[in-house]
Amino acid sequence: MKGSSSFETQKTLHPEGAEGPSRRAKGFLLLRMKSGFLALLCIFTCLAPAHAVEPDEVLDDPVLEERAREIGRELRCITCQSQSIDDSNAPLAKDLRIIVRERLVAGDSDEEVIAYVAERYGDYVRLKPAMRADTALLWLAPALALVGAVAGAFFYFRHLKRLEKTTPALNDDDEDLPEI
Amino acid sequence: MRKFLFVFPLAAFVALVGYFAIGLTRDPSVIPTVLINKPVPDFDLPPIQGFTEGLSSEDLKGEVMLVNIWGSWCVSCRIEHPQLMALAEADEIPIMGIDWKDPPGEGAKWLERYGNPYAKIGDDAAGRAAIEFGVTGAPETFVIDKRGRIRYKQTGPITEQIWERDIAPVVRELRNER
Numbered sequence: 242m243k244g245s246s247s248f249e250t251q252k253t254l255h256p257e258g259a260e261g262p263s264r265r266a267k268g269f270l271l272l273r274m275k276s277g278f279l280a281l282l283c284i285f286t287c288l289a290p291a292h293a294v295e296p297d298e299v300l301d302d303p304v305l306e307e308r309a310r311e312i313g314r315e316l317r318c319i320t321c322q323s324q325s326i327d328d329s330n331a332p333l334a335k336d337l338r339i340i341v342r343e344r345l346v347a348g349d350s351d352e353e354v355i356a357y358v359a360e361r362y363g364d365y366v367r368l369k370p371a372m373r374a375d376t377a378l379l380w381l382a383p384a385l386a387l388v389g390a391v392a393g394a395f396f397y398f399r400h401l402k403r404l405e406k407t408t409p410a411l412n413d414d415d416e417d418l419p420e421i
Numbered sequence: 422m423r424k425f426l427f428v429f430p431l432a433a434f435v436a437l438v439g440y441f442a443i444g445l446t447r448d449p450s451v452i453p454t455v456l457i458n459k460p461v462p463d464f465d466l467p468p469i470q471g472f473t474e475g476l477s478s479e480d481l482k483g484e485v486m487l488v489n490i491w492g493s494w495c496v497s498c499r500i501e502h503p504q505l506m507a508l509a510e511a512d513e514i515p516i517m518g519i520d521w522k523d524p525p526g527e528g529a530k531w532l533e534r535y536g537n538p539y540a541k542i543g544d545d546a547a548g549r550a551a552i553e554f555g556v557t558g559a560p561e562t563f564v565i566d567k568r569g570r571i572r573y574k575q576t577g578p579i580t581e582q583i584w585e586r587d588i589a590p591v592v593r594e595l596r597n598e599r
Contacts, residue, residue: 319557336548359557361462363455393430406542417488 266373293330293338300342309342313356316341327369454555454574456526461488462553466543469520475519476543477486485595486515487562488579489539490551492523493531495559501578509538514584514592518542521551521559531578566595580595 245380262270268350294313313327318334326334326341333369335360344354441548466479481488489505491498509516518539519599520528523546532539546552554563564573573591575583 332548336552340549340552360455361552363453363555363559 275328275368292327293334294327295335297346298335298338298342300348305342308351309338312341312345312351314356315368316358317368319362319366375408434489440553454571456555456571457574458570458572461563461565461571462550462552464543466519466545466550469523469528469542469544470526472542474541476519476541477571479589480517480541481565482567484515484567485539485592486517486556486565488517488519489567490519490521490554490556490559490561492546492559493527494520494523495521497578498560499535501560501580502538504579504581505538506536507581513541519545519550519554521545521556522548564591564595 253310262332292310292313294310296362300309310327314325316326316337316393318324318326318331320333321329323335326337330345340358341354344357359371364371370379372380461478461481463478465479466475468475487508490500505516516538518541520542523544525546528542528544532542543550554561554571556595560578562575562579563571564575566572572595573588575588579588
């Protein structure tokens with residue numbers, strides 16, 4: 242009938258009518274799915290890792306290029322000190338990225354390339370501290386702190402248990418309250 | 422005895438506080454050079470446009486001298502410049518220049534305009550020689566001894582005060598060395 246709303250029509254004419262989801266409800270659900278998907282897409286695009294490597298720096302050999310990117314992530318940019326040279330747009334970072342790639346092409350190992358830069362700029366340039374005698378404490382400190390905490394907890398709870406055992410239990414006298 | 426176990430975490434905390442307190446007094450932008458007492462890195466730079474002589478590591482021995490990293494784009498270098506001119510004019514110490522990451526011709530133009538305190542200048546357009554010196558910015562100045570070793574690094578412009586207080590004494594001592 243002309244006067245009835247499409248909602249009513251759908252409900253009566255559609256074979257599933259009373260039980261399944263109406264077309265309107267389905268449309269609404271689809272819209273929510275689409276906008277949800279769009280939102281997720283936006284979030285993931287924004288999370289995509291950014292880097293400052295320019296096309297003219299990229300090496301032809303993909304294996305070497307990947308090593309160069311990895312080393313770049315481990316070297317600190319001196320002008321923008323909280324960034325790696327892989328992330329930083331500073332001119333010095335670009336120079337260092339080029340040098341890293343040159344040394345890789347010349348055949349240096351990853352550690353040799355990092356050492357080359359550290360020899361000139363100091364260990365501060367390593368974002369991952371070297372594992373050496375003087376940095377051993379730096380590396381082990383978290384593990385030591387955990388062991389210390391666990392040991393402390395162990396001794397504390399054992400102490401509590403001992404207190405429990407030596408504290409005299411209530412004797413029967415306390416239970417005999419005079420009847421009023 | 423048990424009572425005093427609380428001392429250990431407290432002591433650890435105090436130690437950490439100590440470390441952080443000292444750390445806070447340090448300036449992370451001034452990176453101490455690891456090249457002190459090491460020989461000058463090998464390099465051979467062409468002259469800048471308009472000059473005939475460049476600068477190489479071979480030039481950096483025989484007497485105590487300064488190597489100054491500068492660029493026409495560098496504002497602090499402009500601030501330092503009168504002090505370098507004063508040193509050059511008084512014949513205090515030979516100053517070698519490395520023109521760092523300057524487009525061709527710009528270095529010469531800048532010197533033309535403001536004056537040239539340098540005995541020799543090398544053109545480091547690619548920035549490679551500066552990286553060999555562990556340079557992080559301009560201006561930076563290295564004091565080189567008679568045997569071509571880096572003995573002192575000044576990060577930032579040399580003012581009259583810094584020259585008198587920090588660098589001149591080093592130069593004097595180095596001159597007394599063999």
